[in-house]
Amino acid sequence: QAGEAVPAAQRGSWTSFLKSIASFSGDLSSLTAPPFILSPVSLTEFPAYWCERPELFAAIADAKTAEDRSLAVLRWFISTLKGQYTSRNESMGSEKKPLNPVLGELFYGYWPDKDGRGRTNLLVEQVSHHPPVTAYVIENKTKGVKLVGHNAQKTSFSSGSIMVRQVGHAILTVAPPGGRKDEYLITLPRLRIDGLWYGSPYVELAENSYVVGGGYISSIEYKGRGYFSGKSHTFKAITTPDSSAFASSSKPIPTGREHITEGTWHEESKFTKTGVEFHNVHGPKEEVTVIGGVSGGEMGEFETRNLWSAVAKGIKEGDYEAASREKSKIENDQRQRRKDEQAAGTTWPFKHFNRLESDPIYEELAKVVKLTPPVEDIYEFQENWPPTFSA
Numbered sequence: 001q002a003g004e005a006v007p008a009a010q011r012g013s014w015t016s017f018l019k020s021i022a023s024f025s026g027d028l029s030s031l032t033a034p035p036f037i038l039s040p041v042s043l044t045e046f047p048a049y050w051c052e053r054p055e056l057f058a059a060i061a062d063a064k065t066a067e068d069r070s071l072a073v074l075r076w077f078i079s080t081l082k083g084q085y086t087s088r089n090e091s092m093g094s095e096k097k098p099l100n101p102v103l104g105e106l107f108y109g110y111w112p113d114k115d116g117r118g119r120t121n122l123l124v125e126q127v128s129h130h131p132p133v134t135a136y137v138i139e140n141k142t143k144g145v146k147l148v149g150h151n152a153q154k155t156s157f158s159s160g161s162i163m164v165r166q167v168g169h170a171i172l173t174v175a176p177p178g179g180r181k182d183e184y185l186i187t188l189p190r191l192r193i194d195g196l197w198y199g200s201p202y203v204e205l206a207e208n209s210y211v212v213g214g215g216y217i218s219s220i221e222y223k224g225r226g227y228f229s230g231k232s233h234t235f236k237a238i239t240t241p242d243s244s245a246f247a248s249s250s251k252p253i254p255t256g257r258e259h260i261t262e263g264t265w266h267e268e269s270k271f272t273k274t275g276v277e278f279h280n281v282h283g284p285k286e287e288v289t290v291i292g293g294v295s296g297g298e299m300g301e302f303e304t305r306n307l308w309s310a311v312a313k314g315i316k317e318g319d320y321e322a323a324s325r326e327k328s329k330i331e332n333d334q335r336q337r338r339k340d341e342q343a344a345g346t347t348w349p350f351k352h353f354n355r356l357e358s359d360p361i362y363e364e365l366a367k368v369v370k371l372t373p374p375v376e377d378i379y380e381f382q383e384n385w386p387p388t389f390s391a
């Protein structure tokens, strides 16, 4: 039944929300949604999903051969998908509409050292408001593993689902002390948001994404219910040293040197030929420890958990009037800042990143699998971790 999962009093506004997205394409963040679907979490917190299994991130540096390293990168990547795409369903019952970060919003955190894996730091900055673009860096200095990326979304509506194309990419640099340095390009899958009709949205992944670098290419294909095995959240990855295998299409031609892994990304997967386990995410994840970026560990005005605290409180406690009042305050302040900047002929300076029109690493690796677009902008990290990270 339509709106089954929607509180009775909000069914009307849910149907009008669905109508508005059906006749709309672009930046979903600007649409007003009914309260039951609002999440108290800002999009700036999402990059933390990349490292909720810090031991797998660190393990990339310990792989001995180029082949093992590329499989370790793929294993870490696949193991992040459960958190990235199903965790709101687990914690809040369905996918929800995240808080739309303001320009210059900051989010800092870390995962502590444990069992010699080293400490991993996280730094996130919102580098555009409309459309939302989030830049981030995650680094384990002890191991020499670093991920720098940015994220935006292009959305459209098709036969009852929201289709999301992720714009942006990430570069993973692996350079263990005294070891070989490799750079991997990580592209992002397409999302399909289903279950809207019932008011209980969830994400399914579609088409394919790549991990390219270190002399290897992993091409990952995603399927939902009713494909491959009939199960949802299914993937099949082919990891090969043969870039010529991609000569005529995005589907590699088998050469006998490839590793094929398949399974469900939110559960486990195996090597197709041997049946040996490849990844398994049944075990617990580790949430990031959030820290303030101001010296002394305090949180500045634009740090996510501080900026949104009153809005988040309203959403969590069901006081939606307070939430929307507090949200308006933030938005009005933003509008005023943009006006003042315009009048003064200035723009908001980024704190941690430089925007560059193109990225030579992306261009080189994108060629290998003939990615479109062939050129993408990047946000280069300025290597200026706040003082609180060296404490």
Ligand code: CLR
Binding pocket: 028, 029, 033, 037, 046, 047, 049, 084, 085, 095, 096, 097, 098, 151, 153, 162, 164, 166, 191, 193, 201, 203
């Ligand atoms: C952000 C980057 C992360 C992976 C990720 C997971 C879920 C995505 C999110 C990204 C972007 C925003 C998103 C969300 C799912 C739903 C939400 C597309 C890609 C949209 C804006 C909300 C739609 C509103 C309905 C749920 C009502 O690494």
